[in-house]
Amino acid sequence: MNIQAAITIYKFEMARFRRTIFQSLVAPIITTSLYFVVFGAAIGSKIESINGVSYGSFIVPGLIMLYLMTESINNAAFGIYFPKFVGSIFEVLSAPVSSLEATVGYVGAAASKSTIIGLMIFLTSNLFVTHDIKYPLVMAVFIILTAITFSLFGFIIGIWAQNWEKLSIIPTLLVTPLVFLGGSFYSIDMLPEFWQKVSLLNPVFYLISGFRWSFFGTSEIPIALSIVAILSFMAICLLVIAIIFKTGYRLRT
Amino acid sequence: MKSQISIENVSKVFGTHKALNNVSLEIKKGEIFALLGPNGAGKTTLISAICGLCRQSTGTIKVNDFNTLSQYKETRNQIGLVPQELPLDGFESVYNSCQFSRGLFGLKDNRDHIEKILKTLSLFDKRDEQIFGLSGGMKRRLLIAKALAHEPKILFLDEPTAGVDVSLRRDIWRLIEDQKKMGVTIILTTHYIEEAEQLADRVGIINKGEIILVKEKTTLMSEFSKKTTFIRLSKKLKHPSFMKKNKKISLTENGMTLKLVGINDTSNELQSIVNLLSQNGIAFTEINTVDNSLEDIFLDLVETQ
Ligand SMILES: Nc1ncnc2c1ncn2[C@@H]1O[C@H](COP(=O)(O)OP(=O)(O)O)[C@@H](O)[C@H]1O
Ligand SMILES: [Mg+2]
Numbered sequence: 001m002n003i004q005a006a007i008t009i010y011k012f013e014m015a016r017f018r019r020t021i022f023q024s025l026v027a028p029i030i031t032t033s034l035y036f037v038v039f040g041a042a043i044g045s046k047i048e049s050i051n052g053v054s055y056g057s058f059i060v061p062g063l064i065m066l067y068l069m070t071e072s073i074n075n076a077a078f079g080i081y082f083p084k085f086v087g088s089i090f091e092v093l094s095a096p097v098s099s100l101e102a103t104v105g106y107v108g109a110a111a112s113k114s115t116i117i118g119l120m121i122f123l124t125s126n127l128f129v130t131h132d133i134k135y136p137l138v139m140a141v142f143i144i145l146t147a148i149t150f151s152l153f154g155f156i157i158g159i160w161a162q163n164w165e166k167l168s169i170i171p172t173l174l175v176t177p178l179v180f181l182g183g184s185f186y187s188i189d190m191l192p193e194f195w196q197k198v199s200l201l202n203p204v205f206y207l208i209s210g211f212r213w214s215f216f217g218t219s220e221i222p223i224a225l226s227i228v229a230i231l232s233f234m235a236i237c238l239l240v241i242a243i244i245f246k247t248g249y250r251l252r253t
Numbered sequence: 254m255k256s257q258i259s260i261e262n263v264s265k266v267f268g269t270h271k272a273l274n275n276v277s278l279e280i281k282k283g284e285i286f287a288l289l290g291p292n293g294a295g296k297t298t299l300i301s302a303i304c305g306l307c308r309q310s311t312g313t314i315k316v317n318d319f320n321t322l323s324q325y326k327e328t329r330n331q332i333g334l335v336p337q338e339l340p341l342d343g344f345e346s347v348y349n350s351c352q353f354s355r356g357l358f359g360l361k362d363n364r365d366h367i368e369k370i371l372k373t374l375s376l377f378d379k380r381d382e383q384i385f386g387l388s389g390g391m392k393r394r395l396l397i398a399k400a401l402a403h404e405p406k407i408l409f410l411d412e413p414t415a416g417v418d419v420s421l422r423r424d425i426w427r428l429i430e431d432q433k434k435m436g437v438t439i440i441l442t443t444h445y446i447e448e449a450e451q452l453a454d455r456v457g458i459i460n461k462g463e464i465i466l467v468k469e470k471t472t473l474m475s476e477f478s479k480k481t482t483f484i485r486l487s488k489k490l491k492h493p494s495f496m497k498k499n500k501k502i503s504l505t506e507n508g509m510t511l512k513l514v515g516i517n518d519t520s521n522e523l524q525s526i527v528n529l530l531s532q533n534g535i536a537f538t539e540i541n542t543v544d545n546s547l548e549d550i551f552l553d554l555v556e557t558q
Binding site: 097 | 267308325329332336338341342344345352353359360399
């Protein structure tokens with residue numbers, strides 16, 4: 001096992017993050033603050049509390065999830081797409097590095113970055129609303145599982161994409177709507193019955209619901225179902241990556 | 254000598270195009286092997302298959318008896334690759350980029366080693382600079398440094414001197430010779446015949462995906478060496494009819510020079526041609542004989558294929 005290689009890739013990717021730390025962190029913090037001002041204070045004051053949770057607090061888990069998912073996908077997709085684009089991936093492909101080691105390095109780094117961003121958003125939210133976390137351990141587990149799973153997903157997108165347009169098409173056309181419609185900013189109990197049923201088909205809904213449960217101890221669906229959902233998604237991503245490496249898809253000619 | 258890389262019946266098909274056609278080749282330990290061929294011959298594809306950048310469609314490749322597909326860790330461990338293009342992550346610093354290369358091979362950072370290589374390649378002053386600020390020549394130097402960062406036993410250089418200036422070419426040639434002295438096996442591809450002639454122990458000629466010939470460079474040169482003799486005339490030859498029947502003779506430079514190809518040393522061929530010229534009252538100012546270069550041999554072979 002070439003652990004050194006995985007560490008090397010990880011460090012290299014984290015160095016890229018450090019070089020751009022300002023943009024990486026400042027943008028999410030500013031946007032989150034705006035969300036709190038607009039939704040939490042301005043609009044939220046008109047919305048009655050949901051299951052005993054004020055609207056301002058209610059959107060915190062949703063916002064963290066929103067960033068965790070999109071940042072994981074974007075970071076991981078870029079992390080592998082960029083060396084493919086400039087050609088420097090040849091080094092990894094011609095080194096004694098297994099697909100597992102490479103995946104651990106790239107995905108680990110992307111997941112770490114988005115986790116850091118997620119924590120920054122959490123800290124920012126504390127400036128606007130106070131909350132005590134009901135189940136901090138579950139919250140941590142959810143953050144880590146989500147970061148890893150969506151980084152795996154982003155990694156697949158980065159390998160699949162052959163141009164910059166394709167790189168961003170799935171995050172914009174699929175992931176963002178799923179996250180918004182997955183109950184980041186509302187409880188699905190507020191929706192008409194038909195749309196409640198539709199929401200149950202949205203995988204992201206299960207994650208946001210479970211994550212929210214770790215904050216408040218209440219959720220639309222049982223926590224176990226949320227855990228099963230995230231683990232299933234992770235398993236699917238791992239399987240796809242295994243197939244990619246087995247066949248050399250879009251990496252080796 | 255034991256063979257270090259063994260390529261057996263390797264073919265590579267891209268769609269319908271056969272980039273490599275049943276290539277078999279042995280590379281000996283410690284030699285400099287030049288793979289010579291025109292653009293599109295399949296040089297890069299062959300190197301890529303050995304190094305793991307592409308998978309051959311059929312055939313086996315072994316490095317030190319390890320299979321490049323099933324035992325890739327053992328084979329790649331030995332190999333350093335300098336690619337043909339300049340594929341670099343421009344945001345990284347020179348030193349870190351070398352450290353990254355080394356780390357991929359499972360080795361801990363070794364500042365002394367990397368700095369030594371950077372000094373050899375005149376990159377030491379640039380070690381903390383970002384790569385995109387480097388000139389093309391510097392980037393090529395860096396790619397060599399990265400390939401050497403893990404102290405490989407086998408070094409592949411894919412057209413290392415294509416488009417580089419004279420001083421860098423000299424540096425690269427010197428570095429290749431130094432690596433050979435350290436026992437490193439070197440495989441370089443080139444379409445500069447001069448380069449093969451200068452450096453190689455053995456030369457393989459590849460064309461349209463097939464290895465046409467593999468020979469010791471010296472054997473190749475002597476086997477194919479034909480002398481060419483030029484006789485510069487004092488004035489333009491108007492009636493070249495007297496030499497029509499001799500196929501070895503042709504007229505060049507606007508009728509000012511006779512070119513004699515493959516004149517035999519031992520017979521009196523040259524003497525009789527000179528006599529013939531005198532008989533016809535043709536004066537000449539200079540006779541000049543040159544050995545054929547590898548370039549001529551190469552072009553002959555590729556054209557006749
Ligand atoms: N990824 C690829 N897809 C399709 N054709 C390719 C690919 N790589 C190389 N080829 C083709 O294979 C042939 C050999 O290419 P290459 O090995 O790069 O030649 P060389 O390095 O000798 O110039 C060329 O005809 C080239 O167009
Ligand atoms: Mg080439």
